[in-house]
Amino acid sequence: MAREHRGALRHRALLVVLLLLAVQLVSLARPAYACGCGAMVVDPKTALSVGRETSAVRWDGHHEQIVMSLTVDGNARDAAWIMPVPHRATVELGDSRLFDELAALTAPAERTRRYFWPRSKDWPFRSGDVDGAAAPVPGAHGPGVGVVGRERLGPFDVARLTADDPAALRDWLASHGFRLPSTLATALRPYVAQRWEYVAVRLAPAERGGTLRGTLDPLRLSFASDRLIYPMRLSRLARTPQSLGLYVLAPHRMEPRGAIGGSTPKVFFAGRIKPSRTAVGRLAGTRGAFLTAVDQRFPHPERITGDHELRPTATDTSYQRIRYTDALWKVGGTPAWILTVGGATALLLTAAAVVAVLRQRARRRGAPAAPRA
Known part of the structure; x- marks a missing residue:
């Protein structure tokens, strides 16, 4: 009986191990999809995750530019990135300073709010420094011709392909050791139907034998477009919640037509x-532009219904977040409440002294005169 029990345990353990191996193989067989477009x-056999994708879009009503910067991690020595575009695109390296400048430009404005009476962190309730501590408050194209262009940009091998010739994408991927996943081929069908093209980019680390890690050099895609479109449809293939941070430079303030x-x-x-x-000024152009920064979450990527299309708002209303710092009101380095209380106390003491003097004088005037001898 004991022998049969041990045999059953070994059989169950073997099944668990096989199940775990199967799950791991299935996970490895899936491509890692980037957030955003x-x-x-x-x-x-490798893994790659996109921790963050930051994009800036410039649109002047006829022409669109998309600058993208990916932060990746994993053990993949190379990867292929597929980007659908509505018209023939040109590709070049972007300015690495752009996103740092945008982050600084759109940061919350710092404001100080003064309060009069001391709080729990101030003297005399708390010994030591009497300064107030910071307290942030939230406030259509012709027939396809396959590969239409190819260039080397830094660590990127860029191929520009037509979407109405899916075999071009499949052959390009195969020539670089990749296989077109069936799910991706299905997701690309709407773009094929609309005769969109796509840009295929092979990502490789700068060092030979290295892996893709950290923030990659930004790429800038430029193409004709009479609508401001940010491709998002492929993100529905993602397996984890996605986020979108989008900087939009256009003649007017812009807003997405829907949540998609x-x-x-x-x-x-x-x-x-x-x-x-x-970098921001050059992207804005010689006439300048209105910058709209948008943040959006996709807790369930499979629910994404299409691409983002942005439109002008009714008015070009400016907006900036504000982060407040609370500080005790001081005059010449001394808390104002001390000066006020001290002044009031001194005034009361002075008034009391005056009253006492007046009373004393009154008593003297009212006292009878001493008799003469």
């Missing part, structure tokens, strides 16, 4: 940008 394809299956898009900055020699 585009899809990432890797060798099934995600949370309500939230604007965290809106304001006019003047031409300058900075």
